[in-house]
Amino acid sequence: MRRLEMRTVFVVLWSTIVLLKLAIAARLPLFVDEAFYWLEGQHPAFAYSDLPGLTAWLIRIGTELFGDGLLAVRLPFIAISALVPWLVVRLTAREFDTQAAWLSGCAALLLPLLGSLGVMALPDAMLALATILCLDAGVRLLRNVTHGAALLLALGLSLGALSHYRFIAVIGVGIVALLMIGKGRDALRDPRVWIAIATGAAAWIPLLVWNVDNAEAGLRFQMVDRHPWALHADGWQFLVIQAAMVTPLLFAALLLAAWRFRRASDDAARFLALSGGLLVLGFFVLGFVADTERASFHWPLPGWLALLPLLGFVLLSWPRWLRVTMWATLVLGFVGVVGYYAMVSISEVRERSAGLKWYPSNFAGWNTLADAVRDELAAMPDDTVLVADNFKIGAELGFALGHPRIRVLDHPLNRHHGRAPQLQLWGLQLDDRAGLEGRPALLVTGANDVKFSALLQRYQTVCARMGALPVSRVVNADRGAQRFILSRLDGGAARSEGPCITPALAHIDTPVPGARVDAPFELRGWAVKDGSGIASVAITLDGAPIAQAQYGAANPWVVERFLRGDSRDPAGANIAFSATLDPATFAPGRHWLGLTITGKDGSVEQWAEQPIEIAPAR
Structure with a gap:
């Protein structure tokens, strides 16, 4: 029995x-x-x-x-x-x-x-x-x-x-x-x-x-x-x-x-x-x-x-x-x-986990990215070449779009995971703009696939190979925990005259993610954009603008130490911004603090959001 x-x-x-x-x-x-x-x-x-x-x-x-x-x-x-x-x-x-x-x-x-x-x-x-x-x-x-x-x-x-x-x-x-x-x-x-x-x-x-x-x-x-x-x-x-x-x-x-x-x-x-x-x-x-x-x-x-x-x-x-x-x-x-x-398979859970250490980045954002890519390609010529920044993006978009021939740029991740030789064998690695043979391209660049301190250098490397990186769309999946830059590149060779314009790079120094605020506080941070510079920085809460930051204060430490002197922003060291916010004007609870960055080239980029807790009014 x-x-x-x-x-x-x-x-x-x-x-x-x-x-x-x-x-x-x-x-x-x-x-x-x-x-x-x-x-x-x-x-x-x-x-x-x-x-x-x-x-x-x-x-x-x-x-x-x-x-x-x-x-x-x-x-x-x-x-x-x-x-x-x-x-x-x-x-x-x-x-x-x-x-x-x-x-x-x-x-x-x-x-x-x-x-x-x-x-x-x-x-x-x-x-x-x-x-x-x-x-x-x-x-x-x-x-x-x-x-x-x-x-x-x-x-x-x-x-x-x-x-x-x-x-x-x-x-x-x-x-x-x-x-x-x-x-x-x-x-x-x-x-x-x-x-x-x-x-x-x-x-x-x-x-x-x-x-x-x-x-x-x-x-x-x-x-x-x-x-x-x-x-x-x-x-x-x-x-x-x-x-x-x-x-x-x-x-x-x-x-x-x-x-x-x-x-x-x-x-x-x-x-x-x-x-x-x-x-x-x-x-x-x-x-x-x-x-x-x-x-x-x-x-x-x-x-x-x-x-x-x-x-x-x-x-x-x-x-x-x-x-x-x-x-x-x-x-x-x-x-x-x-x-x-099971939890990772639920989109709401993935979004709630944004900003946490266990955020499942390798599972997240691909459907959102695929939808954005479809929209962009629909507005571009039929002979547009889809180009991915690395093997992850190329493979995930390939599956989502049913497209097994997406071109992929050389990237440290490709070598780090042993995939670079295979991409070369398939003829999918794209070395530079000349490999497009005069055809227009939609370039999808991952903003989370290198360390934040190395992101500007990655943008500059891509810029050197592909030319200026105009920002046609920013995809912020799960509040920006997964972030992609979509750039429409027209046909022809990359233009070499003038500085190469890259996507913006920004950081909110205070308040830190998850901070609890219950009194008027100062938001401080910095933002750079190679080639064109920053025109303005707007503060958003849950995606809606709530304040305009004062931009242009000096922060030489970021330029010289964190960015290791690689920044080509015309503002030089004057890249800091600040704004004073009063939490009493907002409903208590968890909110998402973000930035809208406008470049002097006319580009508008939504930066990744971070959670804050607004305490109930006393």
């Missing part, structure tokens, strides 16, 4: 989670990496600069079968992620115990790193499937080398090779684990196993060929360029981050399983403990020398997946209150991660 109850819990939980993922995936805006994988799928190839080809192929299959919507992009990944918990159950039931199998399956469903797979079209879903297939094959080989086990190993190795460079870690640890077990060494002497390994190795050939043909650009990015390969202290954060992402008690239980079964007499348990433990340990050590700028919390997932079948044995030795606490915290962790995706 107990087994039937646990199976029922698993089936109900699995069904609920799959439906939840479908609902979120249909609404969650496309993450920038997903958009680029979609773009890769529109340019079919065996391998790309950032990944092997399988992720892009799956997205292309989804869109070919189900249309061009968000859910179509993600459906193959939801299906793959839905299969993984069943495979965990099957492996555990066959090797250990049916009751433990349903426990491990429930943990696989709720483990935040694993349970949320498929909501986004990322390679981790296929990596998880490839990992569990290889683990299943490994424990089968320890019992008896058969054609079926060898075939399963070949399939897992091939899928992993076609998914991501990181699968190399799974292969290496798996071989080490087999070598540490007597029957594993016996299995490695069987030619069928080596045929399977050779088949898996052959799946790496497209990626190797791509790297040979492109000066090892992909390998250098994944293995060299993105990692400092120098000792740093950030590696200790691995323990905190993994404890949070796995949930603390499950984290402890899985580590305990790895330690307890590392020398078990049961070969299957020992293989899983060694595989999982060595993978997690390896990524922990790697954290002291590897990339810390980009997300890496999901890297150890194959290790946790290997340890899940052993979870039931650990829980048997725990008191009931501790088991209940573990399941409760696991549910809370799953709800937290999936809840985040």
Whole structure:
């Protein structure tokens, strides 16, 4: 009866989670990496600069079968992620115990790193499937080398090779684990196993060929360029981050399983403990020398997946209150991660989070931008070329507009994420105005894709390549938390006479974002605009003008230190503005403070808004 109850819990939980993922995936805006994988799928190839080809192929299959919507992009990944918990159950039931199998399956469903797979079209879903297939094959080989086990190993190795460079870690640890077990060494002497390994190795050939043909650009990015390969202290954060992402008690239980079964007499348990433990340990050590700028919390997932079948044995030795606490915290962790995706999928929540550290910039603003671009293109000649400032904008607009050939400027982000070589191969990188061949262009520049202190230099770089950047429209998504500048460029070569006019740059020094005001206060800040200068600065509240600022006071520190002397504003150091505001004239509560900047070239730009709290009148 107990087994039937646990199976029922698993089936109900699995069904609920799959439906939840479908609902979120249909609404969650496309993450920038997903958009680029979609773009890769529109340019079919065996391998790309950032990944092997399988992720892009799956997205292309989804869109070919189900249309061009968000859910179509993600459906193959939801299906793959839905299969993984069943495979965990099957492996555990066959090797250990049916009751433990349903426990491990429930943990696989709720483990935040694993349970949320498929909501986004990322390679981790296929990596998880490839990992569990290889683990299943490994424990089968320890019992008896058969054609079926060898075939399963070949399939897992091939899928992993076609998914991501990181699968190399799974292969290496798996071989080490087999070598540490007597029957594993016996299995490695069987030619069928080596045929399977050779088949898996052959799946790496497209990626190797791509790297040979492109000066090892992909390998250098994944293995060299993105990692400092120098000792740093950030590696200790691995323990905190993994404890949070796995949930603390499950984290402890899985580590305990790895330690307890590392020398078990049961070969299957020992293989899983060694595989999982060595993978997690390896990524922990790697954290002291590897990339810390980009997300890496999901890297150890194959290790946790290997340890899940052993979870039931650990829980048997725990008191009931501790088991209940573990399941409760696991549910809370799953709800937290999936809840985040659910909230991000709601436009009102994204807007409310503007100005906060957790603002989901990589999910936000793309539909608003696409609508503005459509409007601008409709008013321009038919032969207008759409140009994006970087790969993020190009890929997201490509998906929203169904346009996989958007030209993209060279940008630090393209190189930082390993996408520059691929854009060059597709012929999409635009080096300068001459590449337009006399055609008009609509240039979309991102104002949030470099550090604020480097934004003026970015504008100047684009200006040097493309000519003056007239501001035809400013897109402030979510109160300007995502900000884009749209510039209409006419046909012909860039004009070199006179200074290059860039979009404005501004900052409100006081009040700071989120400040509470209850008495007349002075608003102070600064604004610059290369080439033309600033004509006026108006203060807005919730988008409506409320005051005209006094502009032209000196602020040499900003010009000399923050802008590092790069400003070419005719006003020189006289770029500060101020205005006195009385909060008593406005309704109490949360409001959005902003600027309307008018340039001497006639341009009008709405600057990003920031929240303030107006206290009730006393």
